[in-house]
Amino acid sequence: xxxxxxxxxxxxxxxxxxxxxxxxxxxxxxxxxxxxxxxxxxxxxxxxxxxxxxxxxxxxxxxxxxxxxxxxxxxxxxxxxxxxxxxxxxxxxxxxxxxxxxxxxxxxxxxxxxxxxxxxxxxxxxxxxxxxxxxxxxxxxxxxxxxxxxxxxxxxxxxxxxxxxxxxxxxxxxxxxxxxxxxxxxxxxxxxxxxxxxxxxxxxxxxxxxxxxxxxxxxxxxxxxxxxxxxxxxxxxxxxxxxxxxxxxxxxxxxxxxxxxxxxxxxxxxxxxxxxxxxxxxxxxxxxxxxxxxxxxxxxxxxxxxxxxxxxxxxxxxxxxxxxxxxxxxxxxxxxxxxxxxxxxxxxxxxxxxxxxxxxxxxxxxxxxxxxxxxxxxxxxxxxxxxxxxxxxxxxxxxxxxxxxxxxxxxxxxxxxxxxxxxxxxxxxxxxxxxxxxxxxxxxxxxxxxxxxxxxxxxxxxxxxxxxxxxxxxxxxxxxxxxxxxxxxxxxxxxxxxxxxxxxxxxxxxxxxxxxxxxxxxxxxxxxxxxxxxxxxxxxxxxxxxxxxxxxxxxxxxxxxxxxxxxxxxxxxxxxxxxxxxxxxxxxxxxxxxxxxxxxxxxxxxxxxxxxxxxxxxxxxxxx
Amino acid sequence: xxxxxxxxxxxxxxxxxxxxxxxxxxxxxxxxxxxxxxxxxxxxxxxxxxxxxxxxxxxxxxxxxxxxxxxxxxxxxxxxxxxxxxxxxxxxxxxxxxxxxxxxxxxxxxxxxxxxxxxxxxxxxxxxxxxxxxxxxxxxxxxxxxxxxxxxxxxxxxxxxxxxxxxxxxxxxxxxxxxxxxxxxxxxxxxxxxxxxxxxxxxxxxxxxxxxxxxxxxxxxxxxxxxxxxxxxxxxxxxxxxxxxxxxxxxx
Numbered sequence: 001x002x003x004x005x006x007x008x009x010x011x012x013x014x015x016x017x018x019x020x021x022x023x024x025x026x027x028x029x030x031x032x033x034x035x036x037x038x039x040x041x042x043x044x045x046x047x048x049x050x051x052x053x054x055x056x057x058x059x060x061x062x063x064x065x066x067x068x069x070x071x072x073x074x075x076x077x078x079x080x081x082x083x084x085x086x087x088x089x090x091x092x093x094x095x096x097x098x099x100x101x102x103x104x105x106x107x108x109x110x111x112x113x114x115x116x117x118x119x120x121x122x123x124x125x126x127x128x129x130x131x132x133x134x135x136x137x138x139x140x141x142x143x144x145x146x147x148x149x150x151x152x153x154x155x156x157x158x159x160x161x162x163x164x165x166x167x168x169x170x171x172x173x174x175x176x177x178x179x180x181x182x183x184x185x186x187x188x189x190x191x192x193x194x195x196x197x198x199x200x201x202x203x204x205x206x207x208x209x210x211x212x213x214x215x216x217x218x219x220x221x222x223x224x225x226x227x228x229x230x231x232x233x234x235x236x237x238x239x240x241x242x243x244x245x246x247x248x249x250x251x252x253x254x255x256x257x258x259x260x261x262x263x264x265x266x267x268x269x270x271x272x273x274x275x276x277x278x279x280x281x282x283x284x285x286x287x288x289x290x291x292x293x294x295x296x297x298x299x300x301x302x303x304x305x306x307x308x309x310x311x312x313x314x315x316x317x318x319x320x321x322x323x324x325x326x327x328x329x330x331x332x333x334x335x336x337x338x339x340x341x342x343x344x345x346x347x348x349x350x351x352x353x354x355x356x357x358x359x360x361x362x363x364x365x366x367x368x369x370x371x372x373x374x375x376x377x378x379x380x381x382x383x384x385x386x387x388x389x390x391x392x393x394x395x396x397x398x399x400x401x402x403x404x405x406x407x408x409x410x411x412x413x414x415x416x417x418x419x420x421x422x423x424x425x426x427x428x429x430x431x432x433x434x435x436x437x438x439x440x441x442x443x444x445x446x447x448x449x450x451x452x453x454x455x456x457x458x459x460x461x462x463x464x465x466x467x468x469x470x471x472x473x474x475x476x477x478x479x480x481x482x483x484x485x486x487x488x489x490x491x492x493x494x495x496x497x498x499x500x501x502x503x504x505x506x507x508x509x510x511x512x513x514x515x516x517x518x519x520x521x522x523x524x525x526x527x528x529x530x531x532x533x534x535x536x537x538x539x540x541x542x543x544x545x546x547x548x549x550x551x552x553x554x555x556x557x558x559x560x561x562x563x564x565x566x567x568x569x570x571x572x573x574x575x576x577x578x579x580x581x582x583x584x585x586x587x588x589x590x591x592x593x594x595x596x597x598x599x600x601x602x603x604x605x606x607x608x609x610x611x612x613x614x615x616x617x618x619x620x621x622x623x624x
Numbered sequence: 625x626x627x628x629x630x631x632x633x634x635x636x637x638x639x640x641x642x643x644x645x646x647x648x649x650x651x652x653x654x655x656x657x658x659x660x661x662x663x664x665x666x667x668x669x670x671x672x673x674x675x676x677x678x679x680x681x682x683x684x685x686x687x688x689x690x691x692x693x694x695x696x697x698x699x700x701x702x703x704x705x706x707x708x709x710x711x712x713x714x715x716x717x718x719x720x721x722x723x724x725x726x727x728x729x730x731x732x733x734x735x736x737x738x739x740x741x742x743x744x745x746x747x748x749x750x751x752x753x754x755x756x757x758x759x760x761x762x763x764x765x766x767x768x769x770x771x772x773x774x775x776x777x778x779x780x781x782x783x784x785x786x787x788x789x790x791x792x793x794x795x796x797x798x799x800x801x802x803x804x805x806x807x808x809x810x811x812x813x814x815x816x817x818x819x820x821x822x823x824x825x826x827x828x829x830x831x832x833x834x835x836x837x838x839x840x841x842x843x844x845x846x847x848x849x850x851x852x853x854x855x856x857x858x859x860x861x862x863x864x865x866x867x868x869x870x871x872x873x874x875x876x
Contacts, residue, residue, distance in 0.1 A: 423732060423733045424733065425733040425734075425774065426733075430733070430734065430738060434741070434745055434751035434754065434755075435751055438745070438746055438748070441745060445733075449733055529729070530731050533729045533731060534742070534746065535714060536688075536690060536717065536723050536729070537717065537718065537723070537742060537743045537746055537790070538714055538715065538716075538717045538718020538719070538743055538746045538747060538794075539714060539718075539746050540710070540711045540714040540715065541710050541711065541714065542711060543714075543746075612710070614690075614691055615685075615690045615691070616682070616685035616690040616691040617691075619685070619690070619725070619729075620681065620682075620685075
């Protein structure tokens with residue numbers, strides 16, 4: 001018991017003695033745990049909003065439509081499989097056939113209303129493929145003709161304005177957000193003017209940009225959904241060939257996928273509510289992947305941060321460890337004090353990370369404008385909480401164990417003499433350094449004498465550069481996300497992944513900056529004797545300061561080089577095999593150079609402080 | 625008592641006037657050096673003795689421009705340096721002052737030759753000329769065959785000889801030695817004394833802080849210090865190599 005008391009008292013005293021280091025350690029682990037919490041919270045984040053939307057809009061269990069544009073056999077969309085069709089079919093010319101809907105297909109569609117297991121339906125509603133022109137934009141839309149009266153299957157929920165009326169259109173909320181359309185705006189559909197009278201959400205069609213999965217034809221890549229009156233839809237399609245869409249409610253909603261599968265041979269397009277839900281989940285799944293990958297990157301960076309912080313404190317604590325041992329502390333007690341302190345901080349960080357992740361989830365995990373509500377209170381299960389806590393504890397243990405054991409084994413006499421570890425000798429690098437200017441000579445020698453610290457530094461920089469390059473690569477690929485053949489419209493998926501990557505990269509950059517500062521600080525403390533001697537021999541404070549910064553920049557170079565391809569590969573992995581455009585070489589060079597400059601600037605702060613310590617004071621202290 | 629010396633024809637190499645060094649303030653004020661006047665002529669060896677804590681090392685740090693005095697003037701080779709910037713003082717140390725420390729302060733990861741050449745490299749000399757100079761100096765201190773040894777592989781006396789060689793790397797105006805034999809056994813002390821004496825003979829200006837009378841006996845002048853002030857000055861009669869062993873009290 002007394003042993004526990006001593007450990008607790010010593011650990012608490014050390015935290016009080018080094019509040020800044022403790023706070024930074026807390027920050028490093030909190031960043032990792034908060035990100036991991038966000039990633040875990042995104043599991044099933046769309047389920048709840050989709051179900052809410054379904055309930056609020058009397059969502060159908062199955063949506064069936066006529067394939068009026070098909071040139072081959074119809075495809076089935078059980079889970080939202082994308083069909084790349086109609087590439088050549090854009091612009092208004094596709095509507096010039098003047099044919100009505102094929103009789104056989106319409107008969108099959110209408111027959112579904114009476115199929116056993118179907119309890120209710122709405123439609124069929126005409127769907128006209130139209131070009132939308134608005135503020136210079138030209139985009140493809142599916143204009144669904146609806147009645148004024150409410151129906152009991154798929155009645156879109158208005159989020160603003162009123163329901164369809166002649167000459168007025170209601171725009172799907174996600175599409176309106178993507179284009180920046182508001183109530184009262186004037187749009188043109190196939191050349192005819194409409195006023196935007198309302199914005200609404202539905203569970204019958206996947207939200208933008210995946211609406212095509214609910215329709216029988218998809219002449220436009222990523223069409224938007226607009227509701228107009230049935231008469232207006234037919235008027236738009238006067239000389240055209242409309243599709244028809246039918247919403248079905250089943251007695252057994254869970255059987256919807258089986259219902260769709262059983263009608264594979266029909267010349268119709270069918271999609272289940274479960275399939276629509278999967279399509280909606282895709283919007284967030286990219287974010288989730290990015291967040292989970294990002295949280296692991298942050299976790300690794302946190303290990304580096306904690307290792308740097310702990311290592312730095314060890315260098316600073318050698319004498320304290322010697323004193324503890326001199327008054328009778330066993331090696332195990334010394335290791336326990338160090339471990340307990342960091343474990344306590346890690347647990348605090350896990351709690352903070354869980355809280356921040358939970359509170360921040362709605363900001364990052366909005367399921368999309370096309371669904372009702374937001375992620376709100378993400379599902380944090382007990383297993384997720386346990387995982388986050390375990391990661392925090394693992395980070396602390398991995399980073400602390402080696403220095404703690406090393407400290408516990410340090411001889412009391414050496415510890416009292418404040419000589420923690422002998423530096424490594426790198427003969428070739430020392431010989432090479434003689435040919436360099438003094439700051440680089442000092443920098444190379446400082447980097448070479450502690451290779452493990454140099455590796456940590458390179459590792460930290462590699463992770464940061466990986467993330468920055470990933471963001472740059474996403475931007476480089478954005479052009480391929482625009483809707484082809486029409487105006488350039490940002491794909492919400494790209495916007496969302498950009499958003500997530502930006503947040504991740506900011507957190508990573510902050511952590512990496514802390515790492516850089518603390519690695520410099522640790523190096524300065526560890527090399528204080530050598531640097532003091534160099535100053536006594538005539539090195540100026542500026543040369544010492546530049547040498548300390550140069551040591552970090554030299555260590556960072558391999559990390560920055562590794563981070564360049566790693567960032568591109570990370571995006572390629574997140575894109576699941578889609579071709580990835582590599583950013584321009586000059587962009588990568590700029591990232592590389594800016595990283596090194598940033599490290600030089602950041603490390604200059606602790607380096608300058610250290611370089612201005614009075615030489616005589618340090619020499620006197622060493623004789624005490 | 626102030627130790628003074630008639631300036632030589634070229635003037636003193638090192639001159640301190642009313643040098644004072646305070647630490648702390650108010651009731652916690654500690655006056656480590658209190659109004660020291662000192663002139664050291666070119667080629668002269670001055671030994672400063674006194675009990676521990678009397679301010680010897682602080683005085684040496686002031687003379688070596690490692691810290692600035694609270695008040696007083698400090699002149700080196702005819703230039704007043706007590707007001708110089710830290711950068712200027714570093715350059716001055718590089719070119720005009722050599723240090724020998726009690727704890728040697730050799731860099732553990734560098735060989736003897738690499739330690740000796742470091743001041744020359746810091747001064748911007750080419751690697752080749754720095755290495756040549758280091759070889760000469762190691763030869764001079766009798767350690768040519770230990771050039772590639774790390775400090776950990778050298779005896780205490782050898783380490784201090786390497787440190788002395790390092791102090792001479794840039795042909796300094798003055799070498800300041802702080803307890804150069806403080807960490808050495810008798811045999812090693814003798815090695816170092818012989819080396820210091822040979823430096824003296826070659827005309828190198830030396831200021832040695834020591835509490836060891838045997839070391840002080842080798843100087844031209846012995847100054848005794850107490851409580852930060854000089855209390856006694858003794859001119860020694862040729863404390864040179866001829867009687868070094870006797871003076872130092874060692875067996876030959």
